[in-house]
Amino acid sequence: MSILDKTIRTEFLHYIEENKILLYHFAERSGINSGTLSRVINGSQPISVKILDIMTEYMGLEDGYFYEQYVSELFDDSTMNWRRLRPFIIRCAELGKYNCIERTVDLMMENPAYIQQLFDCAESLNAKGSAEAALIIYRKVCEGERYQHAERLAICQYRIFKLSINHDQQNNLECAVQFDPFVARLNELEQLDALKDLMNLYLSLRRWDKAEQLATRMGKLARVQYKIKHQRIQGGKSYQEPSKALFGYILYSSLIKGAIAEEQNDYHQALHYVSGYENQDWIIEKDPVAELTKKQFREWAAANRYLYQILAGKIDVLDEYVEYLSARENEILRGMFKLIKAANTHNMNIDYVLERFKMKISSHMFIQDRVGSYTDQIIDDRFAIFLMDVGDYYLNSDRARVGIQFLLDSLAISAKINNDACMVRVFCTFDSIRHLATNEELHRYTTLLKEVRKTR
Template identity: 45%
Template sequence: MIQVTTIGFELEDYLKRYCITINQFAEISGVNSGTISSIIKGIRPTSILQLDRITEGMGLEKGSFYDLYVDECFNHPKLNWRRLRPLIYRCAELDKLDCIERVLGMMMDNISYGDVLFDTAEDLFKQGKREAAGLLYEGVAESEKYQHSERLAICRYRMFNIALGDDQDANLQAAVQFETFVDRLDEVDQLDALKDLANTYNSLRRWDKLEKTAKEMGHKASIQYKYRYGDLEKKKFFKEPTMPLFAYISYSHVLCSVVYDERKDYDTALQYVSLYSEFSWIKEESEEALQLVCRFKDWAEGNTYLYTFMKGDIKVLPEYISYIDQRKDEILPALFKIIQTANRYKFNVDDILTRFAREIVVYRDEQGNVGTYSPRIIEDRFTHFMAELAYYYLIKGEYDTGIEYILESMESSVRISSENCIIRCVSLFEQYRYTASLEAQRKYEELMRRRNEKKHGVIDGSFE
């Protein structure tokens, strides 16, 4: 007869092997002797707290018996959520995601558990246990995939945010999978969802997608603004947006100005700048609203200098430099645009690079820690900045420096799967390969190998 392994069996075997009495183990573990006896006999289920104490008393790794605990929970005639919920939280703490997956696989046979699983996912998400929460959201979403529900949309929204990381291909896939669910969200949540999608498309340099998403956010925010503050029939709002409503409208203009900047249509970009430089129309008067007005006006001032400069008016450069010198968060994005413009119009900016040399080194070491910009946008900008800097030095004939920046940009491009920047780096390197040292050529070949392996799913990592 095959012995079925249970927690009680393992505990009893341990006590026999080490000649420990139940009373002695009760003192060691801090679990009542009567409870231990009941667990061994199989007449009383244990709680997660008691199980953790027993495991610690046996000198085992935390969570060693969780798989057995799952079996016992689901072998019981009646499923007990009061036992499973603490297990899920404890697994989230210990990063035992495989155990959570087992629980979900068994629970989701009964869709009535969707409510409690969704509430638990929301709680874990707020606690920062994003991977564990993601598994629960995925389980709930799978159980409701044929329903046109708001809860399904919220699950998809959370899964989208959890999925965002360094890999741009994965980020694009997450954005495309989520965008069809936006309209199912509460009308207030739609604004944040569109903002997050727009920021993602910005970091991915998908300008058409960015423009469409930004304009949709601005349109929806304008409608809500009229209902709340305008002459339209007042509508009751059950949820407050995470930002003042005017900020979504103004931020849509900011993002549209970015799109037309990238399209080199600086006159249109400046028209959008004018839309977030004047705020006599807003009704909000909170401290947060006033702070955001100042931020938008500040961005408008800087971008007016920037787009005027990028049109070819070099006379505004000293004013722009003075502007960014007082705003450390703007230095890297500004330097990228300055180098880009210098390369287009073929003028020297060595003095500016020297002036901000220390800041460039800091950005190289601490990518992502840049004020109001998201880490994904900053890493993307940094990657393209290195490529622009490489081109700047190569056309000046400073080949060693140029090759060094090509390889640095390419390394970052491979890490974040920025295929368009990889193509730029490959084109530059092949054009100037004859100037590269053997060591640089070996590193280039290694980076190409890593890129090809990652592209075809062989490995997932970064070049060290």
Template identity: 40%
Template sequence: MKSTTTIRDQVTAYLSNQGLSINQFAISSGINSGTLSRVIKDRQPIAMNHLERITRGMGLQEDYFYSLYVDECFHHSAPTWRRLRPFLMRSAALGRLDCVEQVVLNLLENLVYAPMLFEVAEGLFEQGLWHAAALLYENVSTSEKYQNSERLAVCQYRLFRIGLGDDQSSNLRVAILFECFIDRLNEADQLDGLKDLLDVYYSLQKWSKVNELAEKMLQLATLRYNLQLRSKRKPDNERLPSSPLYLYILRSHLFLSSVCMEYGDYKSAIERVSLYTDVSWIQETNDEAKRILAQFKEWGRANIYLYRLLDGQLEVLNDYVEFISTQPDEIFTAMYNIVKSANRYNWNVDHILERFSSYIPYRTYNSEFGEYNQQVMADKHTRFLAELAAYYLHNKYYEKFTNVLLNLESSAKINNESIAITCVDLFEQYRYTAGEEEMEKYKLLIRTARNSKATAF
């Protein structure tokens, strides 16, 4: 059958080989016999539902004719959106990105289809079919004539979201590409875009950028929230951000407090805690607001302990430990900061590491707002392994030497060069304590990292 060139040729050959009449196949396939006759005789285009029934009737895999159907839609009949839209959606669902790309490239010869393809991309994005959606967003972006177009900005926002993964270098690239489009978004999308960018730059420890974007999100969210309070009713069809406006304000203050912490300004960090825990200005009193405000108050209490701990106030350690012991989703972050402080101030925290040893392996954590950002947690876990390895070796627990290798492996996985360099430096300092097995694994990891770096370029 594959020697023929059109779907009609193959259907005709099938009927002949099986000794079937058009009426018989019409009954078995569920297509009206008159319609089937016109389709086979090339007097009527093949609709998508006809294609599905013909394929099923012939006992073939669902996407068997998909490559030929692209020709059917563009070269054997005039392209119509009624046929192409369902074909695009089904091709995406079946992973036939080759067909998606062929249809998109053909359609965009006429730019009138760009808005329609954008709407399909949005639908695919919502369904989680991100690879197919990315193809559409990329091509719609290329076809966009106006650089200040909101549709172009939305395409870039979606491509940014799709492009995020474990590789921190790649995350930085897609963040930089998207950032220059954020001001062209609708204000509701701007808030979500700023939140997503903040998560990426936070995971990359780009603190000046976190500070800049948090201030920007704070200003925009505060303006919109004040307008919302003054307005008697919502404008019709107003686009809303994914979260309540007050949440963006609280998150901004939380980010800004964290920046103070990272710069070592613990006094300012503590002062900023009240900005996201003293919430008398929030007008909402529903259950969602109560849950959100309770979460921020909990974070505020934990962070005051944390900032004092990082400032070297050993007397708060036991209180901090007892507090986080009742908050399972906060234990890992607390352990990271406890070990970090122990290394800075030469404390012994063996009893804490033993108590919470089950939280050392990587896992996902949740808050009132769902699962913690994957990039942030992957980076934090890698940094924790670096601090833990340093703690063990500085305290002469040489049997824990494998922690250095685990950290090196983790940093290579997320392509975090600065942590990898820290691991190499730590390994070389304590090389004399490494066994033969550790030496071989170290050489293998270094070789793998070099090969990955060479491949990237």
């Protein structure tokens, strides 16, 4: 039998002839209906992926062995339809046969009628955690979408954005730039989450102006929707909620604008924004979930009021804040990010604070703990800068051994996430104190430089 003559059916027939198996016996052992198997073999009934998987298993072959061939045969068959294609795509996702998914979708995109079905399939895969498979389909749907202002296109771009974010800051910037124009095309409720996610990414990239613009947009949109919601409720009408409580987006807008003001060293303005999420008298919701959300924002307000005062130079509240922080495990790192900044700005001695929380700091080098409301991207960025700041703190007090170790740890994380600004800062600092480094420290620095060059 030549390669040109090979099909799944001919390979199966060759197998049963070679092993001297009767079709009836094969059907009985595999659990396939004998009539169905007969029709499949003689070509009067297409092979479903379920039957193909059973045949493959009983032939002693690995799962998905025939899938590449199956793609070709699917589209040679005039009876090809979505009832056969969808189970095949789902099964490919389960087995990690992403090339087969890509080939199948490419062929399907020749018929625009499949776009909605493919989009629905991608949504289902994404909901089940099959991110890579869903991402392939979302991208293909975007390529095939004829209406550039269609909400479906915007949703696909949103899903692509969320699924494509990783620890590489350059990649994340490209994701943000690509998705940004599509936010306004989403429906109002999905826009809130999109604005929040995009804003958080710009925060991790330290694009303060852009993040502040998005925070303002999110707050305004949430206020409009909050008013509409309660007007509808008062009128006895239903209202569809976004993924989180509407009032939470309003509070979060103030929280973020306060954080941005702090990053720009405008502590008076930062303290002003604290009242925006501390004052909650206007919130109508009183249910248990709403109360928990409100309590969380009040806690953040209390913590940030301490922090912004300390950063502004009000050092007398430091001990009070450290005690407050020690009772809140998941806020310790976030607090330390700011305390080290205050220490370097106001020449404060916080040795006892660093000693008290040293296990939390060192453990984060190996275990990426959840830190307050911060996203993973923001934490990676902040932690790299924090280690650099701690290095400066020790170097400024003539403790080079400890300071250099923190500089090198910062460089390692900055290289991992592609944070160019932090890497440049480490390079400049290390070059100025190179003469203080041991041979072992110089060797580690050189090794890290090689790693950096590999990613460029």
